Every structure is written in C-alpha cells, then in structure tokens.
Amino acid sequence: MSGADMLxxxxxxxxxxxxxxxxxxxxxxxVTSLEDLLEITVGVTPYALRITxxxxxxxxxxxxxxxxxxxxxxxxxxxxxxxxxxxxxxxMLAYPxxxxxxxxxxxxxxxxxxxLAFEGFDRHxxxxxxxxxxxxxxxxxxxxxxxxxxxxxxxxxxxxVASILEAITSRVRPGASVRKR
Amino acid sequence: MARHWxxxxxxxxxxxxxxxxxxxxxxxxxxxxxxxxxxxxRVIDIDAQLLIGAQHLHALRESKGxxxxxxxxxxxxQALGTMQQARADVVMVLAQLKRNVSDEDxxxxxxxxxxxxxANQRAIDDVVALRRTNVSLDExxxxxxxxxxxxxxxxxxxxxxxVSREEQRLQGAKQASTETASLxxxxxxxxxxxxxxxxxxxxxxxxxxxxxxxxTAVGQVQSSSAELQAAAxxxxxGAKEQATAMSEIATTISELLATSRQITESARRVAxxxxxxxxxxxxxxxxxxxxxxxxxxxxxxxDLVVSHMLELGKKSQQIGTVLEIVSELAEQTNILAINATIxxxxxxxxxxxFGVVADEIRKLADRVAGSTKEIxxxxxxxxxxxxxxxxxxxxxxxxxxTGSKQFAYVTASFKRIVGLVTTTTEAARExxxxxxxxxxxxxxxxxxxxxxxxxSKETEASxxxxxxxxxxxAFLSKDLLRVIRPEAAA
Numbered sequence: 001m002s003g004a005d006m007l008x009x010x011x012x013x014x015x016x017x018x019x020x021x022x023x024x025x026x027x028x029x030x031v032t033s034l035e036d037l038l039e040i041t042v043g044v045t046p047y048a049l050r051i052t053x054x055x056x057x058x059x060x061x062x063x064x065x066x067x068x069x070x071x072x073x074x075x076x077x078x079x080x081x082x083x084x085x086x087x088x089x090x091x092m093l094a095y096p097x098x099x100x101x102x103x104x105x106x107x108x109x110x111x112x113x114x115x116l117a118f119e120g121f122d123r124h125x126x127x128x129x130x131x132x133x134x135x136x137x138x139x140x141x142x143x144x145x146x147x148x149x150x151x152x153x154x155x156x157x158x159x160x161v162a163s164i165l166e167a168i169t170s171r172v173r174p175g176a177s178v179r180k181r
Numbered sequence: 182m183a184r185h186w187x188x189x190x191x192x193x194x195x196x197x198x199x200x201x202x203x204x205x206x207x208x209x210x211x212x213x214x215x216x217x218x219x220x221x222x223r224v225i226d227i228d229a230q231l232l233i234g235a236q237h238l239h240a241l242r243e244s245k246g247x248x249x250x251x252x253x254x255x256x257x258x259q260a261l262g263t264m265q266q267a268r269a270d271v272v273m274v275l276a277q278l279k280r281n282v283s284d285e286d287x288x289x290x291x292x293x294x295x296x297x298x299x300a301n302q303r304a305i306d307d308v309v310a311l312r313r314t315n316v317s318l319d320e321x322x323x324x325x326x327x328x329x330x331x332x333x334x335x336x337x338x339x340x341x342x343x344v345s346r347e348e349q350r351l352q353g354a355k356q357a358s359t360e361t362a363s364l365x366x367x368x369x370x371x372x373x374x375x376x377x378x379x380x381x382x383x384x385x386x387x388x389x390x391x392x393x394x395x396x397t398a399v400g401q402v403q404s405s406s407a408e409l410q411a412a413a414x415x416x417x418x419g420a421k422e423q424a425t426a427m428s429e430i431a432t433t434i435s436e437l438l439a440t441s442r443q444i445t446e447s448a449r450r451v452a453x454x455x456x457x458x459x460x461x462x463x464x465x466x467x468x469x470x471x472x473x474x475x476x477x478x479x480x481x482x483x484d485l486v487v488s489h490m491l492e493l494g495k496k497s498q499q500i501g502t503v504l505e506i507v508s509e510l511a512e513q514t515n516i517l518a519i520n521a522t523i524x525x526x527x528x529x530x531x532x533x534x535f536g537v538v539a540d541e542i543r544k545l546a547d548r549v550a551g552s553t554k555e556i557x558x559x560x561x562x563x564x565x566x567x568x569x570x571x572x573x574x575x576x577x578x579x580x581x582x583t584g585s586k587q588f589a590y591v592t593a594s595f596k597r598i599v600g601l602v603t604t605t606t607e608a609a610r611e612x613x614x615x616x617x618x619x620x621x622x623x624x625x626x627x628x629x630x631x632x633x634x635x636x637s638k639e640t641e642a643s644x645x646x647x648x649x650x651x652x653x654x655a656f657l658s659k660d661l662l663r664v665i666r667p668e669a670a671a
Contacts, residue, residue, distance in 0.1 A: 015548055022541045036522060051526050057519050059512065110527070124519050124543055 035129050037158065039151060040105065041120030043090045046156050048125070048149070049107055053161035056108040057121065063102070070171065071097050074117055079108055086115035092164050093144060112165050125151065132158065191390060195383040202379050206372040213365020220358035227281060228351040234278045235344040241271045242336055249305045253312050253321055261309065271298055290346060294339040301332035396665050403658040410651035413644050420641040427634035434627045441623060445616045452609035459602040466595040473588045480581045487574045494567040501560050504553055511549035518543030
C-alpha cells in the first residue's frame with residue numbers, strides 16, 4: 001500500500017469519526033453566540049451575507065429577462081410558487097454591471113421576495129459574533145456594508161441585505177420601507 | 182655561291198678550269214699546227230712541185246735540144262727517138278703544170294711556155310726534116326740557128342719567167358707558212374701564258390681560300406678541341422658527381438628497400454586486421470539485425486503503451502465526468518444543507534436540532550467538495566501525466582522510429598562497412614603484392630644503379646682519355662694552323 005493510499009484511508013477514517021462524533025456529542029449551548037455567514041464573491045470581490053437575512057441559496061436558476069430601465073434588474077425567476085425579481089448584487093453595490101456573463105448564484109432575501117444574484121459562492125462560515133466588527137470606511141461601494149470580519153488573511157465585508165432591499169424598495173416605491181420577516 | 186663551295190668542289194673546279202684551258206690550248210695548238218702543216222704541204226705539194234716541174238721542164242727542154250742537136254749532127258735516129266721521148270715528157274709536164282696552176286697568171290705563163298715549146302718543136306721538126314734532106318750541114322746549122330735558137334730562147338725565157346714566178350710564189354708561200362707558224366707559235370705561247378696565269382691565279386686563290394677555310398676550320402677545330410677539353414673536364418666532374426650521387430642513390434634505395442619491407446609487413450598486418458574487422462563487421466551486422474528486431478519489438482510495446490495510455494486518458498476523462506457529477510452533487514448537497522441551515526435558523530429554537538443535522542450535511546458536502554476538488558486535481562495530474570506520458574511515449578515512438586531508421590542506416594552502413602572492409606582487405610593484399618613487386622623492382626633498380634655507378638666510373642676514366650685526346654687535337658690543330666698560316670699560328 002502506497003503513501004497516498006494510506007493518506008486516503010486515514011482521511012476517510014477521520015471523516016467517518018468526525019461525522020459520528022457530531023451525532024454523538026450533545027448540542028452546543030452557545031449556538032446563539034455564533035453567526036452563520038455565506039461567503040460569496042461579487043464580481044471579483046469577496047463579500048459575506050448573513051444567513052438570517054437569506055431565505056434560500058440557489059445556483060444556475062433560470063432568470064427570465066424583462067424589458068426594464070433598471071440596469072440592476074436582471075429579470076424574474078420562480079421561487080416556491082411565486083414570481084420574484086432578481087437584482088444584480090454587483091450593480092446594487094455600484095460595481096459596473098457585467099453584460100457578457102450572468103451571475104450563477106442566487107440568494108433569496110428573507111425580508112422581501114427579491115433575488116440577489118452574484119458571481120460566486122465560496123463557503124458557509126460560522127463565526128463568533130464578537131469576531132464581527134463595524135465597517136470604518138464609508139463610500140458608495142460600501143454603503144450597504146456596515147460590518148466586516150476576518151476570513152483567513154484578509155477582512156471580508158458583510159453585505160446588509162436589508163440595506164439592499166431598502167434601496168430597491170426606495171427605487172421601485174419611493175417612501176416604502178422593508179418589511180421585517 | 183663560291184663561298185659555300187666545299188673543299189673538293191673548289192679543287193675540282195680549279196682542276197676543271199685548268200683542264201679546260203689546257204684543252205683550249207691544245208685545240209688552238211692543234212689548229213695552228215694543222216694550219217702550218219697545211220701551209221707547208223701546200224708549199225711543198227703545189228709551189229715546190231710547180232718549181233720542180235719547171236726545172237724538170239727546163240731539163241727536158243735541154244734534153245730535147247741536145248737530142249735534136251745530136252740528130253742534126255749525127256742523123257742518128259735514136260737521138261730523134263730520145264728527142265721525141267723528151268718531147269712527150271715536156272708535153273706531159275706542161276699538162277701537169279697546167280693542171281696544177283690555179284691562177285690566171287700562171288695559166289697564161291704555162292700557155293706561153295706551151296706556145297713557145299710548140300713553136301720550138303715545130304722549128305725542130307722543120308730543121309730535122311731539113312736534115313733528112315740532102316742539104317748541107319751548114320745550111321742545117323744556119324737553119325738551126327735561125328729557126329731553133331730563137332724559139333729555144335723564147336721557150337727558155339718563158340720557162341725562166343715561169344720558174345721565176347714559181348720561185349717567187351714559193352718564197353711567198355714559204356714566208357706565209359713561216360708567218361702562220363709564227364702566229365700559231367705566238368698564239369700557243371699566249372695560251373700557255375694564259376694557262377700559266379690562270380693556273381697561278383687559281384693556285385693563289387685556291388691556296389688563299391682553302392688556307393683561309395682550312396685555317397678557319399682548324400681554328401674552329403682548335404676552339405672545339407678547347408671546348409671539348411672543357412666539356413670533358415666538366416663531364417669528368419659530372420661523372421664524378423654522378424658516381425657520388427649514384428652511391429647516395431644506392432644508399433637511399435637500400436633504405437627504401439628496408440622501408441618497403443616494413444611497408445610490406447604493415448600491409449600484411451593491415452590485411453590481417455582488415456579481415457578481422459570484416460569478421461567483426463559481419464558480427465556487428467548480425468547484432469544490428471538483432472537490435473533492429475528488438476527495436477521493432479520496443480516499437481510495438483511503445484505503441485501498446487501509447488494505446489494503453491490513451492485508454493487511461495479516456496478513463497481519466499470519464500472519471501472526471503463522473504467526478505463532475507459527484508462535485509455537482511456535493512455542491513447541490515452543500516446548497517441543500519445551507520438552505521436547510523437557513524430553514525433551521527428561520528425555525529428558531531425548534532430548528533436547532535435540524536440545524537445541527539443540516540450543518541453536518543453541509544460539512545460532509547464541504548468535505549466531499551474538498552475531496553472532489555482534490556480528486557479533480559489528482560485526475561488533472563493523472564491526465565497531465567497521461568498526456569505527458571503519451572507525448573513522451575509518442576516522442577519515444579518517434580525516437581524509436583528514428584532509431585529504427587537510424588538502425589536501418591546503421592545496418593546499411595554496416596553492410597557498406599563490410600563491403601568497404603572487404604575492399605580494404607583486397608586493397609591491402611594488392612598493396613602487399615604491389616609492395617613486393619616494388620621491392621623486386623627496387624632491387625633491380627639497385628642493381629641498375631650499381632651498374633650506372635660503374636658506368637659513371639668508366640665514364641670518368643673515358644672522359645680522362647677524351648680530355649687527353651682533346652689536348653692532342655688542340656696541339657694538332659695548332660700545328661696544322663702553323664703549317665697553313667704561320668703568322669696566325671705565331
């Protein structure tokens with residue numbers, strides 16, 4: 001048996017033990033002190049979304065374009081029996097809207113039936129709440145970003161879906177506010 | 182051109198000239214002598230005969246007169262007969278004179294004599310007739326004196342006239358003959374003088390010309406003998422140098438002979454080595470054939486490896502396809518787990534347990550995705566390795582092809598080498614044979630060189646003799662020149 005085979009066998013055993021241990025251990029009590037985040041890529045920039053602001057994550061969903069004057073509106077898509085608009089998250093973050101390639105990933109906002117499309121999904125991340133710090137910079141591209149956290153070697157901003165939805169709502173229906181779910 | 186005449190031609194021409202002059206002189210002398218003889222003959226035969234005839238005629242007249250006088254005195258008939266006989270002789274002499282006299286004056290004188298004699302004879306006949314008669318003697322004497330004497334005087338006068346003329350003519354002819362003889366003598370003398378002068382001139386010219394020519398020739402002989410002497414000296418020196426050179430050549434040829442023997446030995450060894458090389462080349466040829474077969478087998482194995490590698494690549498691609506499905510499934514599972522987590526988070530407290538399961542599913546999906554990514558990397562490595570291996574194998578296949586072709590070239594080269602080595606062996610043998618023949622030739626040349634050296638020595642000796650002969654020739658030519666031109670020799 002070669003070294004690679006030994007390594008694969010050890011890894012398989014480790015995975016099995018970790019899987020079994022997760023069901024053997026008692027549920028953690030400090031779950032509330034943790035924050036679930038979806039690390040995504042908007043354009044080429046890494047961002048994160050709070051799971052609590054997202055109703056669902058999908059990939060390669062069919063988006064039907066609509067004739068519109070709103071450049072960020074990519075079209076509409078079906079979700080659990082209802083039709084909802086899909087906005088380009090990069091456009092909402094004031095990045096130039098890419099016309100050649102369409103974003104693959106789609107996150108459904110929890111507060112409103114609105115889809116937010118983006119280019120990449122990196123991973124699901126669970127971090128302590130105290131690891132999240134407020135965003136210091138305030139400019140146009142980070143106007144929907146209030147917090148950041150350290151992911152690996154760099155800081156990753158957390159997009160405020162509520163702020164995005166508010167911007168969409170204010171653009172569609174001036175004066176309306178985002179309904180909290 | 183007289184200048185180009187030879188010695189013999191000049192001498193011959195001189196003798197021919199002298200002989201021609203002698204012939205001319207002889208002819209002239211002959212003609213002169215003949216003229217003189219003819220003149221004398223004419224004097225003797227004609228003039229002298231005429232004079233003698235005239236004298237005889239006078240004597241016959243005397244005889245006839247005496248006989249007539251005797252008859253008249255004695256009346257002797259015998260005397261009359263004598264007289265008649267004398268008369269017949271007179272007539273005959275007169276006829277002869279008349280025949281011999283050629284000129285008119287002479288004929289006239291002869292006619293006068295005949296006429297006087299006829300008158301005299303008539304007078305005599307008359308007196309004789311008178312005497313036969315009986316007349317007295319005195320009368321007869323008177324008749325004789327009156328008739329015969331005058332006729333006799335006339336006859337004598339005519340005869341004397343004729344004699345005188347003939348004497349004058351004889352004298353004249355004699356004088357003319359003497360003058361002719363003198364002229365002939367003078368002509369002959371002149372010719373003799375001319376011949377002598379020509380002979381002297383020819384002798385002088387011949388002497389001078391031949392002397393000059395012989396002197397020149399002798400001078401040339403002298404010069405040539407000097408040159409011959411110098412040439413003989415040079416030849417002697419050359420012969421000596423040639424003998425020395427021949428000796429050196431003989432030494433060199435001996436060394437060449439030794440070298441040729443060494444070359445023969447080397448050629449023999451070359452032939453031996455070439456034979457061994459040919460055997461090795463044939464063995465190498467077999468080895469190359471075996472190697473060619475091995476390369477063909479390697480090529481087949483390489484083709485098999487390429488085929489297997491391509492199959493492995495296809496399988497890897499299929500694994501990649503399956504892995505894509507697995508990856509997609511993992512991603513879907515992950516999304517599903519995330520959505521479950523979202524739903525669990527939305528469910529509040531009741532969804533926590535479900536959230537744990539969803540989280541584990543997500544972790545599992547993450548690990549599957551990580552493993553899938555890792556497998557994808559490994560598959561990519563495998564595909565890359567397969568591609569590299571296929572490329573390397575194809576390169577190896579091409580190299581094997583190239584090697585196979587090269588081996589074909591090598592095989593051909595080995596065959597050529599075998600052929601060339603065989604040719605080399607034959608050439609080495611031929612060289613060995615040629616060197617042996619060359620050695621034989623060199624030995625013959627050595628013998629010939631020895632002979633030439635001996636001949637050079639003999640040439641040297643004979644050159645000494647030539648030198649001596651040239652010296653003698655030089656002395657001889659000097660003596661000859663001294664004999665011919667003393668002033669030049671001095």
